[in-house]
Amino acid sequence: MGNLGVLLAVLLLAAPGEAAPPALEPSAEPPPVAQEAVQEEAQESPQTVMEAVEAVAGTPEVAAEEVAPVPIGYTDLNGALENFEDLGWLRVSVRNSTMRARRGYSPLEVILQSSDAVPHRVTVEFSGYRSGDGSVTRTVELGPRQRLATYLLVPASMTSGSLRVMSPGFKTERTNGAYLYQSSALSALVIGDRKEFEHGTALPLSEEDQPAHVGTVFLSAQQAPRELAAYVGYDLVMVTEEVASLPPDLWTALENHAAVGGSLMVAQPPRDVLQRLPLLPAGEDGSPWKPYGLGQVALCTQGPAGCSAALNGLSARRGLPLQPREFSQGDFYARYPVSQSPGDEVMLPNALAPLGRFLVLIFLFTLLVGPGGLYLARRRGPVALLVGVPAVALVTCLLIVADSVLREGFVTHAARYSYTLLDRPRDRLITAAVAGYYANLASGPIQVPAQGALLSSDETSEWGLRVDWSGGGMRAEGFLPARTYMEWGELAVMPSRARLIVRSEGSQVKVQNALGAPLRKGFLRLGGEYYSLGEGAEGQELVARPMKDWGKMPLESFLQLAPPLVARSREALSFLKPLEEGEFVVCLDGGGFSFMASLPTELHEGAHYVRGKVDGP
CATH class of the missing domain: 2.60.40.1150 (Immunoglobulin-like)
Structure with missing residues (x-):
């Protein structure tokens, strides 16, 4: 046993590993003072140490070894x-x-x-x-x-x-x-x-x-x-x-x-x-x-x-001006969706389940079937209970159907928002729109022109559309199923004679709304001065009011964009850049200018922002 113990001790001392770790060379050992300083700094300010590590990783020597080369080819x-x-x-x-x-x-x-x-x-x-x-x-x-x-x-x-x-x-x-x-x-x-x-x-x-x-x-x-x-x-x-x-x-x-x-x-x-x-x-x-x-x-x-x-320079600039959103079924069983940010909810309130009315009907049904059924069984017998419970259930279903028909009807409900550029020299409109739709009955086929595009949300996995491209544009069936909230985006370039006509009458500047929709609010720049416009019907002539404090605040401070449009827009504020001479930006009511504006709907809300050059005298 003694010889065996001596042999095991010799083997442990000769083998590498944890029993005998190799000693570090003096040049590889950090100075004690620097090591203590780094430990104290890590305890006092961890963020500073992380910044130091990132700075070291960004040096050319480290970047050459750890950062993968940028691909420069094509496939x-x-x-x-x-x-x-x-x-x-x-x-x-x-x-x-x-x-x-x-x-x-x-x-x-x-x-x-x-x-x-x-x-x-x-x-x-x-x-x-x-x-x-x-x-x-x-x-x-x-x-x-x-x-x-x-x-x-x-x-x-x-x-x-x-x-x-x-x-x-x-x-x-x-x-x-x-x-x-x-x-x-x-x-x-x-x-x-x-x-x-x-x-x-x-x-x-x-x-x-x-x-x-x-x-x-x-x-x-x-x-x-x-x-x-x-x-x-x-x-x-x-x-x-x-x-x-x-x-x-x-x-x-x-x-x-x-x-x-x-x-x-x-x-x-x-x-x-x-x-x-x-x-x-x-x-x-x-x-x-x-x-x-x-x-x-x-x-x-x-x-x-x-x-x-x-x-x-293109890799960071993907996407289109507007992006419709997809909502899960869970968003409609709650009165308000999960996200509470302005504009993140659905565009149509009637697309959400009316939980208040449903709870009242369910409570009344429970009273009639529970205590009411027990009372009926005692007074009239089991046969009356077999007839009464299905009758109460039928009446409850008829009430739910009647509530839906009376409140929502059989029309298609819509909320529409858009950006539009007015290109007057070529008499055309360049528009990007987003809309939310909800209908009790499925919508019929729609026609999209050749210079228009109908876009779904990125999360949509199943269209269910039957699309025909035979006529130069797109004819789509099944674009709006029954009792289903859906959002669609629209891109289009369309001919138009819409314009905003400006003329001077003495010291006043008068503006005629020939844009084809009621005017909510607007601003224009003329002769180096800035003017504001109030509400006005289509074809009405308005008096522009001079604005003295325009230079103190940006345009977005005077013209607030609709929250649903901002939430679905790539660059909302870029549309509200400073006005040039003879330029205007207005907000209009109605269905907008895109090809889906002609779809028969009951409009819940419409907000359309138009930018272009005025027609001067």
Whole structure:
């Protein structure tokens, strides 16, 4: 045993580890004074120590080892074309995958080619795999031996589905699958090809195992969609071809996309850029992105270096001017939603459950069925109880139905809010609206123009819409289910003759409201002076009141935006920037100017803020 103990002791002393930790070298040991000082500082001010650690981590030596390099390449997400089999005279090719829009709609390319000598009507339909996804269709006229490329604009909530082709000449229908996935990088639709994109941005194609800064889908200018809805859901739309070579209707859609809140980049700015982009501000501020209506535009005047600078400055500027919200069912069982912030609640009070009235009815029902049923059983017997309880339940249900019909009726209730820019030189309105709807009966189909886009909230997972793009715009069925509160956003560029007419009469400034809606409040700047406007009906002439204390406070102090609009707006106060000479901003009542304003509704509230230039004498 003695020899065994000596052997174990020798092994423990010779083995590395906790039994014999290695001694630190003198150069690696911190000075005692500095160590005590750090310990005292950590006890007295932990925040100071954390700041010191962050400062050390930000040094070039540490950053070079710990911070991952910024990806500078791009990925091509066009997907591959797959052909349908056994379709006889018709050959159909579809992209098996493509990049999904963050909001709005994703363009899915379909190519049709006929070998027949007579024209045919062909319908292409995309149906989602999930229940409640709905369907998207487009019907085209295919001429004799014609090759036609078209796009199905698929709602962004649909991530996969099957494509079906139908024609009167087919004995059977054929289907094929397609998948849409969202890029983690910046999403860009490029009007042009890969070669032009790489030349204009100096971005290389990323390898499969490398991250990328931009995810791209390339569209041919001759085949690209002409609908505004195809572009509004992406972070960037870039034009690498010469602007003069683009079809006029395509450039109209791209310019409208920037005006309603999108980001448009032009790699080869034309000489007549002010005619093609009339809302560009005058002057140079050195920023690659220029405000353009409700959106922004970047002109790569410095070649690839300018495009690269614009791409690097775009990552923090995603989103659209307005964003509708989705509410869970739990928000409607309580009289007030969980969030108590101004504007965060639903827009329509009648969309919330009337708990007060329901509690009274339930209490009366309980009294009649409980003590009342016991009294009835004792006085009239069990048979009377079997008849009385169902009768009381039926009367209670009829009272609930009658209360709903008398108070809410069968109309669609709505609350609407919007921002609108009045472009008088081109007689058009650029508007972004958000609205809440509630109806006892499901709404019928609605029509959205080609230069308009209907947007759901980001949280909406199931549309249930049946969308048809055959008529140039969108025809949607199922947009508003029965007894369901829903919010929708609208983007549109619409022709209009609305205006605000100003004339001088002696020392007074008179303003005629020709904006098409009652005026709540407004302000304008004329001759270096600021004036305020009171309430006035449509067509009424008002006397503008001079404001002496305008320079002491910003515009948002005089014109308060509606809380529901502020809560669903990306940059609410940017609409209330200082007025320029001859400019006005007003708040109007009514349904607003977007395409959904014509929907028959009972308006709970409407607040629409319009900004533009006055029509002077």
